[in-house]
Amino acid sequence: MKIHKYDTVIVGAGGAGMRAAIEATKRSRTAVLTKLYPTRSHTGAAQGGMAAALANVEEDNWEWHTFDTVKGGDYLVDQDAAEILAKEAIDSVLDLEKMGLPFNRTPDGTIDQRRFGGHSRNHGEAPVRRSCYAADRTGHMILQTLYQNCVKEGVEFFNEFYVLDQLIVEVDGVKHSAGVVAYELATGEIHVFQAKAVIYASGGTGKFFKVTSNAHTLTGDGQAAVYRRGLPLEDMEFFQFHPTGIWRMGILLTEGARGEGGILRNKDGERFMEKYAPVMKDLASRDVVSRSIYTEIREGRGCGPEGDHVYLDLTHLPPEQLDAKLPDITEFARTYLGIEPYTDPIPIQPTAHYAMGGIPTNVEGEVLSDNTTVVPGLYAAGEVACVSVHGANRLGTNSLLDINVFGRRAGIAAAEYSAKAGYVELPENPAEQVVNQVERLRASTGTERVAEIRRELQECMDANVMVFRTEQTIKTAVEKIAELRERYKNVSVQDKGKRFNTDLLEAIELGNLLDLAEVMAVSALARKESRGGHYREDYPNRDDVNFMRHTMAYREVGEDGTESIRLDYKPVVQTRYQPMERKY
Amino acid sequence: MATPTLDKADAAGAPEPGFADSPYITATFRIRRFNPEVSADAVWEDFQIQIDPKERVLDALHKIKWDEDGTLTFRRSCAHGICGSDAMRINGKNRLACKTLIKDLNPAKPITVEAIKGLTVLKDLVVDMDPFFQAYRDVMPFLITKDTNEPTRERLQSAEDRERFDDTTKCILCAACTSSCPVFWNDGQYFGPAAIVNAHRFIFDSRDEAGEQRLEILNDKDGVWRCRTTFNCTDACPRGIEVTKAIQEVKRALITRRI
Numbered sequence: 001m002k003i004h005k006y007d008t009v010i011v012g013a014g015g016a017g018m019r020a021a022i023e024a025t026k027r028s029r030t031a032v033l034t035k036l037y038p039t040r041s042h043t044g045a046a047q048g049g050m051a052a053a054l055a056n057v058e059e060d061n062w063e064w065h066t067f068d069t070v071k072g073g074d075y076l077v078d079q080d081a082a083e084i085l086a087k088e089a090i091d092s093v094l095d096l097e098k099m100g101l102p103f104n105r106t107p108d109g110t111i112d113q114r115r116f117g118g119h120s121r122n123h124g125e126a127p128v129r130r131s132c133y134a135a136d137r138t139g140h141m142i143l144q145t146l147y148q149n150c151v152k153e154g155v156e157f158f159n160e161f162y163v164l165d166q167l168i169v170e171v172d173g174v175k176h177s178a179g180v181v182a183y184e185l186a187t188g189e190i191h192v193f194q195a196k197a198v199i200y201a202s203g204g205t206g207k208f209f210k211v212t213s214n215a216h217t218l219t220g221d222g223q224a225a226v227y228r229r230g231l232p233l234e235d236m237e238f239f240q241f242h243p244t245g246i247w248r249m250g251i252l253l254t255e256g257a258r259g260e261g262g263i264l265r266n267k268d269g270e271r272f273m274e275k276y277a278p279v280m281k282d283l284a285s286r287d288v289v290s291r292s293i294y295t296e297i298r299e300g301r302g303c304g305p306e307g308d309h310v311y312l313d314l315t316h317l318p319p320e321q322l323d324a325k326l327p328d329i330t331e332f333a334r335t336y337l338g339i340e341p342y343t344d345p346i347p348i349q350p351t352a353h354y355a356m357g358g359i360p361t362n363v364e365g366e367v368l369s370d371n372t373t374v375v376p377g378l379y380a381a382g383e384v385a386c387v388s389v390h391g392a393n394r395l396g397t398n399s400l401l402d403i404n405v406f407g408r409r410a411g412i413a414a415a416e417y418s419a420k421a422g423y424v425e426l427p428e429n430p431a432e433q434v435v436n437q438v439e440r441l442r443a444s445t446g447t448e449r450v451a452e453i454r455r456e457l458q459e460c461m462d463a464n465v466m467v468f469r470t471e472q473t474i475k476t477a478v479e480k481i482a483e484l485r486e487r488y489k490n491v492s493v494q495d496k497g498k499r500f501n502t503d504l505l506e507a508i509e510l511g512n513l514l515d516l517a518e519v520m521a522v523s524a525l526a527r528k529e530s531r532g533g534h535y536r537e538d539y540p541n542r543d544d545v546n547f548m549r550h551t552m553a554y555r556e557v558g559e560d561g562t563e564s565i566r567l568d569y570k571p572v573v574q575t576r577y578q579p580m581e582r583k584y
Numbered sequence: 585m586a587t588p589t590l591d592k593a594d595a596a597g598a599p600e601p602g603f604a605d606s607p608y609i610t611a612t613f614r615i616r617r618f619n620p621e622v623s624a625d626a627v628w629e630d631f632q633i634q635i636d637p638k639e640r641v642l643d644a645l646h647k648i649k650w651d652e653d654g655t656l657t658f659r660r661s662c663a664h665g666i667c668g669s670d671a672m673r674i675n676g677k678n679r680l681a682c683k684t685l686i687k688d689l690n691p692a693k694p695i696t697v698e699a700i701k702g703l704t705v706l707k708d709l710v711v712d713m714d715p716f717f718q719a720y721r722d723v724m725p726f727l728i729t730k731d732t733n734e735p736t737r738e739r740l741q742s743a744e745d746r747e748r749f750d751d752t753t754k755c756i757l758c759a760a761c762t763s764s765c766p767v768f769w770n771d772g773q774y775f776g777p778a779a780i781v782n783a784h785r786f787i788f789d790s791r792d793e794a795g796e797q798r799l800e801i802l803n804d805k806d807g808v809w810r811c812r813t814t815f816n817c818t819d820a821c822p823r824g825i826e827v828t829k830a831i832q833e834v835k836r837a838l839i840t841r842r843i
Contacts, residue, residue: 037713039757040659040667097738100727100791102746102753109740134753140666141753148726186706215661251664332664335683338638451650494654497621500707503654 001431002191006031007418009180009195010411011163011222014041015139015400016382017201018146019407020414021155024199027415031193033161033182035202035217038147042203042215043403046139047329048116048256049131050096050404051397052089056110057129062086064122065130069398070577072118072285073356073391074532074542076235076550078573081363081387085398085405092404093132101145103134104325114325115259118285118395118584127283131397136254136328142400160185162505164434166198166225168375169424175369177377178424180225181434185505188498190438192430196418199379199410200226200359200367201403207509208517209352209466210458213245213252217509222384224512226359227519231369232552234386234570235357236516237524238533240394241467243289245351246336247309253329253348255396257312258282260325264293265311265345266301272310277584284584287393287533290350294467303347311345350467356394356533357523358386360552360570365410371552371570377417377424381410388550391572392532441507446490450507453484453491457510457517460484465521470538477521485514515555522565523551544579548572607636611691613644615656616698618705626705630694637687641674641697645681658709665822668758672709673698678760678820700763702772716759719775723783723801728794745790752785752830754823761817761827773806777817777827780808784830787843795843799834808834 007028010017017032024030032038053060065086070077097103097111104112113129121128134141150157165181179194202222206214227233243264244253258264264282266272276292277284284292293310296302303309314322314330319342322330330341339346359380360368367378382403389402457480464477488511495503529543530536550570557563610632618626631648642660649656658681659669665683672681674697675689681697689695703711755778762768762776783802787795802808808831817827837843 036661036667036669037717037757040661040669042662042667044756045662045664045666094736094738098727098734100786100789102749102789103738105741105743105746107743109742111738137754140756144753144755151721152726215667216663217661249664328666335665335685449650450654495657497619497655499619499621500657500710502657503649 004193006195008197008414009193010199012202013038015043015403016407020411023411024415025153025155028418033158035162037159044140044143047136047254049133049138049397050400051130052093057113067123072395075579076391078388079575080573081389085389088405099149116396117255117283136326166229168229175375176424181431190431196421197377197414199414200384201382202384204355204383205516206352208461208513210462211250212352219509220512220516232554234360236520238356238392240354240533241290241350242353244348247347250351263313265313266296267303280584309347309349312348313345314341356390358384361385364413379410379414381406444492446492448487448491474525481518519553608634612694614694614696641684642681657707668756671758671760678764680822702763702769719779723779725782730793739791749788752781755781760820764816764820767810774810
């Protein structure tokens, strides 16, 4: 075991982690621990753009953006945070341009902007051009630009270091962060990083679904590490299903395709979104479009022999426009489906895309141990966190924005904290839990296989807690997850070695997914209403009287060692906007 | 290759009957295995699996790892050609496993899969990427401007100026190009195509003011003149970047001293 000492440790090197690292490195001795090489992070898969009311191509302002974000989140958004997001969006985009990001340009040479779902002029009048973009590779450009600037600033990376545990120590009755414990993939060695401040920026949890746009590596590692140490997770029942994943594969096809004029059609060729969202049509918010697609499929208007998908039609758009604005997604259709998007519509279905919930933070990125108490020295930003700027449903282009605004804020806040704070003493055996976990898995002779349990988990989640949910389906999921968690105790790995043991890594990741799937299902069961991405067929309406509140889920361990989940609730911060019925 | 071959066909099982209407075929993957914890020698190992030929090579590797041999080790993440983790040598050509469909590989014959060349193999298909990223860092891959006052708004750039370096912004640093280059195989000191591509991305960006410095770096004995224009890099690039053309443009800029 090796012990390292840094002022600030950042867990994860996607957009939020690297944006934080650029700030933290300037202000404190910083280490970035990342499971992947930084440029492999899933920020790079984001396509369509980053929202900011630059008003480069038409009238726009941050207040309209705030409203759209609050409405898009079905009023579960904390409005003070949404206002910060929309206001700081403008400088965030300009900062990236100054760092070198190659945005598409207008004829005047300014940053070009295009339409995106849920973004409107003057509180819902009509779609507005707010998304700043670089073809359909905006996430790729952001990830590359941030990595380039990390190289420039001399950010210190520990590549392929997998953080498995968060060290929490009580000082005068208050939980403090003392550091993290990491597993070095190349050698199997365990490292303790003592740090004054720790920032989690480790991304989402999408891999508990089968059809997902998420990378194989998105297994909720950060959420699981803090949850196991008794910290809450907020709003985990809210998961976004992106309307346009490639049929069966789930690979993302950007909403920018509809921003450029693409149309969703059912088997009769009908533009069905006109029925569900007369004003915004194909550019309604994602939860609305995903439900509309499944309604078409359920009512027998799906495409293909099994009627299990619909079409994204780009054939009326000029090939030059597709080549210039949507080169990557048209190539995906050619590569994976053998379809030419110039002439043929693309089969799509909703795909599990984004966790709105996560580790609760305030607007400085400080992690909360209950509704109000800050954990000194602990921060989170990006998809792993829940500020909450996305509420019950995130708007497209607001996640690339979130990682930049709140990555930056967390980086500054953490480094400023570590400049004035001292180290918290490490617990006596800081690596004990991780050593036990790793050794138990390596030594296990159990008969259960990781891949089999993961497959069953993913199938269960797709079948029971995806776009449509009922009490019955969620209960089925809760029971199945409990069974899988029990079987997981008997899991073994074939690779017993130390060097690049990805077999072991996948086993640990599965443990995280199982814990988080349970939190999601239990949180969803208790929310007896429909709001944003959480749709209950048995409670089809939003219920502001009983459920205008954030879910806070805590892991409880009884005296006999039995684990359970305790749910609590936190008020939503409302400033300017009263909840209204959501229409697009 | 004079290395022993293990045959695992029996373990994988013969094709089941009743597959007449199934899209599945039986394919053999011949994978170059190396694990220094077990043996100092690399060996080829065969795996026979049932798979839909429309699936990716990455799907086949997962099938093997998840259902047959958990020790098989490779990097992967996004699984659709954007993260650059899974560059490998498939049937003798550098490709991304997640962008290569089995049907495009003549699955009637064994499909060979091995680590990319020119970088030290650490285990199975995993190589040491550090020298690759060091070459990248050496070309100063970030925008450098000499403004004394930062502009308050964005810098202006015409669509034409933006287009000038568009091709090289697509790079995902997968190393497929660099590890397909015979010059790099023979001498790891050569910067290699990927680093030059990333230098090109800034040299030809109208906002950047350090083009001369980067050209001097690439004028070095291990720089751009080592390129023998074999086009392996262009063929290998999973993003369709015209790598050789980018290298030629850097060479031309060095000769004419005009960007």
